[in-house]
Amino acid sequence: MDEQRGRGGPPWTRPGLPWWSQGPAWWNRGGDARWPWRSTVLVTAFVLLGSNFAAHGQSDRAALDVFARLLLLAGGALLLWRKRYPVAVAYGTALCATVYLGAGYPYGPVFITVALGCFAAIIAGRRWAAWGAVGLFWVGHVVISHWLYRYLPPSGDGPAAWGQEGFVAAWVLAVVAIAELARVRREQWEQARAERERAARRRADEERLRIARELHDVLAHSISVINVQAGVGLALLDSDPEQARTALTTIKAASKEALGEVRQVLDTLRAPGDAPRAPAPGLDRLPELVEQASGAGLTVGVTTDGERVGLPPGADLAAFRIVQEALTNVVRHSGSRAARVRLRYGKGLLTVTVDDDGPASRTEAGGSGNGLAGMRERAAALGGTIEAGPRPDGGFRVVAELPLTARAAAPAPSPEDPR
Template sequence: MKWIVFGAGAAFVAGVVLIAGGAYVDRGVPGWVLVVPLAITCVGVLVRQRAPLLSLGLGVVAVTVDGFVGPSLGTVLVFTDNLYAAVLYGPARFARVLLGVTATLAVVGGAVAGFIAEDWRVLAIMGVQAGLVLVTPVTTALVLREQRDRAAAERLRAEQVAHLAELDRQAAIAAERTRMARELHDMIANHFSAIAIQSTAALSRKDLDPGTVRKVMESVRENSVKGMAEMRSMIGLLRQEGEEPEATRPRLADAETLVERVRRAGLDAGLRVDGEPREVPASVDLAGYRILQEALTNALKHGDPPVDVVISYEARCVVVTVQNAVGGDVAAPLPGAGVGLIGMRERASLVGGSLEAGPRGRTGEGRGRWRVLAVLPTSEDGFTVAYYADGGRARQGEEQAVVDVRPGGV
């Protein structure tokens, strides 16, 4: 604001100096009269940013009055600033209209002056002068306004890009937190479930001999140590950077270790491997291991023996099947958080596979069965695999459950 007041004052002083120096057309009026339109245009300079159209209106009134009593060079020069401010700070549509108006006035004014003077040289001189006074400030302001609007658009675009980058960063953080939570749940739940069941059994039985108690405590200690070891392994994987050696990761080849751990926790479990075991993609290997681990954890917490585990290495997929008996009316010995099945489905989906989990008929003793069937593709192309309701491969013409496996979806 201070600079605007200073500019208006300087323009007024300069205009007065020009009037005093005779820079006006003498029409027999006192010199102080020429100062009035000059002062009006300078008032327009004061409001050029807050009210650009008012500034132009004051300039038009002043230059019209100055044309009758002068005109004077100072008033005309300050009027160019009124035009410039109206285009730069006024509405965009008005700025385009003003360009056409000033161009028309410049041409018409030069033509009228040449017609009155009956001299084409006067037409040329007046046309150039009118163009300099009217068109030049308008076009200059239009160019500057376009650059300013372009810079504002670029700033807005940069802010939007930064906002999108921040959203991507937050999404990546949320996804990483979800992955870590899933890893922690799948890794620790198995060990802690075994510890909880064994310790509960030891505390509830008063007739256990010292040898049995010692075996239970040894199993509890083993699960505790292995849980801590897997926790360290995962922390090492999270800390891994660059080309450092890969941290130890669980594999489907370690399924026997998981099954043996369940046996030691007191649940009868068996493992069968069909097909020729082979190297599979790391993501599929880890997903299969974690799904098997969570399925065994659920069987340990909620199921009854026996537990049957089958790992089938097919041509283009690995099939993991876990079945166990469940009591009809017996409440689960341990509460569940409800995230185990969700986590298993997410793991299967992330590698382009599918997972089915639910009750499957009844045994001869009237108890139900629970089955987890995970189909994890090891090739890039999609395919369809058909299985019996009990998990075996179906043959043509027999009742079957069809599982469609495609990369990136279920």
Template sequence: MTGGKRRWRRWAAEGWICLPFLATVLIATGPAAEFQHGSARSPDAAGYVIVTAAALALALRRWPGIALAANTAFVATYLAAGYPFGPVMLTVPVAVYGVASRWPLPRAALAAAADLGVLIVSLFAKRVRDAAGVPAGSGYYPMPRDAIVWGSIITAALAAGALSRALRQAATGVHAEQARRVVSEERLRMAQDLHDSIGHGLAAIAMQAGVALHVLDRDPEEARQSMKAVRATSREALENLRAQLDGLRDMGAAARAPAPGLSDLGRLTERVRAGGVTVHADIAPDLTSLPTAVDAVAYRIVQESLTNVLRHAGAVPVRIRIRREGDALLLEVTNTGGAAGPAPPGNGLGILGLRSQAEVLGGTLTAGPDPDGGFGVRARLPLEGDGR
């Protein structure tokens, strides 16, 4: 029972197009014959069976070759038997269109040419039968004209079907490209998240371990504190890594682990200070209720800037300044000694990745050496529009 219902639904979805043609041939074949006095044979029960079968053949859209062959056979039989022209002729270009919209153009063109050949032969047979049953000259119609007319009709149906197939393939290609782009952007986002969170943790661990080794002999207690910081930072880095891997396995995990924001800067700066870097933070108190995207990108800018200091400049003083200015959030992270520039431009992450995130929000980010020999990262993020 279930299989029968499934087959019926499939047929209804594929074969509904034959119903208008079926109704037309059943209703209009008789009236159309009344205006054609030169036909050898008037529509009878056998004629209606043939036109019904020709219309029902269009229901086989899933198998366009079979539909075209069946339709051609029934229409040719109808014409060769001497029946008058009628609405059954409308089914011919529809069957050709079905083949052209499903098959490659060369294959569809061969099928359409074969259909036209059979149709012309049946038209000739009809002409012979009509001429035998009426006075000389009264039932004559020139064959070249019919060949040209039906050749044009079938060619137009072939072209329309081929165009439909080409447009469908183009749309499929666009959808596939969009899907690939979404996957690529998601991979880039995950890579950026891993770079921001894990990269910073590893840089802080390296700095803290270096401090511990440097003071191990003369100040064991300071070395102990540095190693405790290494332990705390490594644990946090592992937790971030676990959260990122959970996000790869289950996209819902990302929703359970919200991205850090400016409210987490205190913990971030403490880790950097534990590595021997002096951090001066000048953060305005009116930075509550920021748009989520702006808050997350602002945190990442500060995090990446501090990571670059740990990697490239060492224990140099760093100043962080964050404030509102009109409808924008301004960030500035500078070091006062050494050249704490970003990673090499070719890696695609780091400052370059942050610049792209700022631009997505409608903002800007610049990074470069300062006149005093240090390095600065400055960003402007709008608090409205794309940032909300």
């Protein structure tokens, strides 16, 4: 229930967001499913009482009678439908007020019902209906005050001053202007809320992709090593128990390493505000990666060109994961038992190259087929690039270029893994 309120409920029910950034709580309380009866009762009572007080100072107008109070009550009661039928309410309140003033009753809070009816119509997006309603009210007041007054009560009164019409026109324009400002502000609130929701969904999608990529990179390499060594152990269990023992030892070490890294990822998810308990892996752990690959029967040679420099954490992790995934692909998909890793430090750029001599293995290697896509996403997140494909002389090559300074990240492509 709380989750549903946080996504689709009224703005003031959403945790963590101040009311002034979401709009006034009184406007949409309960949504369209509820009747705004509290505000309607308060406004109607105020109009009735205020009209009684106003009548004491306007002896030249007709005294309030049952018909006058019914008109005031009808105009106030119409506000109960202002959210469901804003056009009808705008014209209905204007008509009630016009008849009230045409009958010669005292001026007073009767204007409030017209103002709220037109305000609700503008907020609901029915601007022309609201303008038409206030225009009808003003024209009706002019006609009654200057032409029909001699035929309407009270008897013996004269035409109203044109200055009074200017005051009524100013009042009408003020109501419309305030309603238009409220409508613009409401649209801004809705736009800002929609943008926040889109940003939240985007952050959630990015975080989900990051978690999936991290878990894939953590598990793929270790599971590949375990898979290879399990096959070796089964094949040599009877003929060479000592070699089978070595394979089982490698499986134990690889599984322990994988469990440790998975635990680190899960700890980060459980406490996103806390610092991770263990540092993220980087190229300083490349010897461990080479040793794990050796346990899977893969000989890895590492060369470094240029002066090695300290890498930003993001680039260091990405370089390590790219090498890890590339070696995992060699173990899974290549018939070669040798691979070469080359790190070249340039001016503001780290180039990582992983080669194997192939040919591609014909055996079913399993896997999700998302390895190269994950590498591209990691590189693109740093503003870098990945090139991967068969070499002209056979084998396969992965080349990653990672900037060592912050750059705008490009959208990460998601091609199918060609291997």
